[in-house]
Each structure stands twice: as structure tokens, then as C-alpha cells.
Amino acid sequence: MDDLSDADLERYARHVILDEIGEDGQVALLQSKVCIVGAGGLGSPVLMYLAAAGIGRIGLVDFDTVDRTNLQRQIAHTEDSVGTSKVESAVARARALNPTIAIEALETKLDAENIQSVIAPYDLVVDGTDNYAIRILLNDACFFAKKPLVSASVVRFEGQLSTFRAYEGGACYRCVFPEAPAEGVVARCDTAGILGPVAGVMGTLQATEVIKQILGLGTGMVGRLMLYDALDNDMRMIKTPKNPACPLCGDKPVILRPGG
Ligand SMILES: [Zn+2]
Known part of the structure; x- marks a missing residue:
């Protein structure tokens, strides 16, 4: 395995000093490639922490522009970036x-x-979107490409976190969330509101989970769903079994391409 440069030994000193990471673990992070989908409330902390942690290659996907209502929680953007490309704004902060x-x-x-x-160019995908159709697309594409999918969501005072590696066993996103929420029933940040730091909590947990998945540290979120409630300071884990009738990863799959 490659050695770290003196500059990297200094930058990542507090990782390297951890027995569970060490120099080899930091080299593994520097050799890893992560795709973050969504440059919003979740994507902001995920991007900043993964960049700081030395993930060697990060792709950030979004198509939106920064709106002033984003700034209450999407901390990768600044007042100066209102009206400009979200990915360009967030990537500039992370590069700095x-x-x-x-x-x-x-x-x-x-x-x-x-x-x-x-x-395709990445080892692992982070879902920080707020759109069911895109979540399903990411789930299917990661399943077929055999890439771990670290997924989180937030609304109001609540957050959820899970990791899907259904190509190895365990549930996929469709197993846990088989149907799109009915229009008008689904609570979205733009209509239902969100306490800003709740996005920070869940995005930071998501970044932690990404590093754990890459390094194989501790107990990951495969087969489990974390439910966080900021009002009660309550964090619960529920098991997420594979659904044998899942159209993607079940006994008789009918989906043969992403979104198909
Ligand atoms: Zn499934």
C-alpha cells in the first residue's frame, strides 16, 4: 500500500492516530471515490466532511441554483452564491x-x-435528494452496478438513515419504501419545513456511515433504518428485512434496468 506524503500525514493526523484507521485506512480513503447526489441540506455536510476526511475523488450531482431559502440549512452555500449553480457553489467551498x-x-x-x-466512476453513492423517483433510480442503478447506497432523508424535526447493499443480500430501498408517497401526503422540506440543524445531524451521520462503509468499521446501517426525532432527542433502529416480493431484488425480479 502507498505511503502518505508528509503533507497528508499532517492534514489527516487525527485520523491516522486512530488505531481503527491508521495510515493504511487514510490511504484507503484517499483511494476511494464517492458520488454525492444532491447539494442541499444533506449534501452540504456530507460534501464538507468527506472532502475534509480526504475521500480522494468526490462527484457532486445537482441541477438546481441556490435560492435564499436554502441558506437556513444548506451550509455549503453562501449569500454570494444565491442565483448561481448549486454544484459550483458547493464544490468551490469544498475545494477551499x-x-x-x-x-x-x-x-x-x-x-x-x-x-x-x-x-459508474465511483465506488459508493450517497443519496441526499428529496425526490422519490430519483431515490428509486439511484436504488436500482446502485443495485445493478453493485455499489453501496448510503441514503438519508429529513423533514420537519425528523431524519432517517440506512445503507443498501441488496446485491449482497439485505433490503433495497424499494423493499423498505415500496410505494411513492401520494401527492400532497408526502411531507417535503419546501412545504412542511425543516429545522436546519436536523439536516446537519443526518448529513453528518451519513458522512460517518460512508467512511465506515469504505473502511469496514464497526456496525453499518445495512438491514437497519435509523429514525431520529430531534424534538424528543430520540434515535431508534428498526430492522429492514428484504421483501421477497420486491420487483428489483426479490425472488421474481421484474425490473431489469434502473427505473424500468
Ligand atoms: Zn428490494
Whole structure:
């Protein structure tokens, strides 16, 4: 395994000193490639912490522009970036934090046609979107490409976190959330509101989970769903078994391509 440069030994000193990471673990982080989908409330802390941690190559996917209502929680953006590209804004902040890694701004709207090629260069995918159809697309594409999917969501005072590696066993996103929430029933940040730091809590847990998945540290979130309630300071784990009738990863799969 490669050695760390003196500059990297200094930058990542507090990782290297951990027995569970060490120099080999930091080299593994520097050799890893992570695609973050969504440059919003979750994507902001995920991007900043993964850039700071020395993930060697990060791609950030979004197609939106920064709105002033985003700034209450999407801390990768600044007042100056209102009206500009979200990926460019967030990537500029992350590059300022750690200019020694590769960070790519992928300004694109994901669909069934491009999803496989967008995620292809990366080892792991982070879902920080707020859209069920995109979540399903990411789930399917990661399943077929055999890439771990670290997924989180937030609304109001609540957050959820799980990791899907259904190609190895365990549930996929469709097993846990088989149906799109009915229009008008689904609570979204833009209509239902969100306490800003709740996005920070869940995004930071998501970044922690990414590093754990890459290094094989501790107990990951495969087969489990974490439910966080900020009002009660309550964090619960529920088991998420595979659904044998899942159209993607069940006994008789009928989905043969992402979103199909
Ligand atoms: Zn499934």
C-alpha cells in the first residue's frame, strides 16, 4: 500500500492516530471515490466532511441554483452564491477546505438514461435528494452496478438513515419504501419545513456511515433504518428485512434496468 506524503500525514493526523484507521485506512480513503447526489441540506455536510476526511475523488450531482431559502440549512452555500449553480457553489467551498483531492461538479438532472454512466466512476453513492423517483433510480442503478447506497432523508424535526447493499443480500430501498408517497401526503422540506440543524445531524451521520462503509468499521446501517426525532432527542433502529416480493431484488425480479 502507498505511503502518505508528509503533507497528508499532517492534514489527516487525527485520523491516522486512530488505531481503527491508521495510515493504511487514510490511504484507503484517499483511494476511494464517492458520488454525492444532491447539494442541499444533506449534501452540504456530507460534501464538507468527506472532502475534509480526504475521500480522494468526490462527484457532486445537482441541477438546481441556490435560492435564499436554502441558506437556513444548506451550509455549503453562501449569500454570494444565491442565483448561481448549486454544484459550483458547493464544490468551490469544498475545494477551499481541501484543495488536495479531486472534486467534480456534475451539473446534471439524473434520469433513467444517464444514471448508470453518472455513477459508474465511483465506488459508493450517497443519496441526499428529496425526490422519490430519483431515490428509486439511484436504488436500482446502485443495485445493478453493485455499489453501496448510503441514503438519508429529513423533514420537519425528523431524519432517517440506512445503507443498501441488496446485491449482497439485505433490503433495497424499494423493499423498505415500496410505494411513492401520494401527492400532497408526502411531507417535503419546501412545504412542511425543516429545522436546519436536523439536516446537519443526518448529513453528518451519513458522512460517518460512508467512511465506515469504505473502511469496514464497526456496525453499518445495512438491514437497519435509523429514525431520529430531534424534538424528543430520540434515535431508534428498526430492522429492514428484504421483501421477497420486491420487483428489483426479490425472488421474481421484474425490473431489469434502473427505473424500468
Ligand atoms: Zn428490494
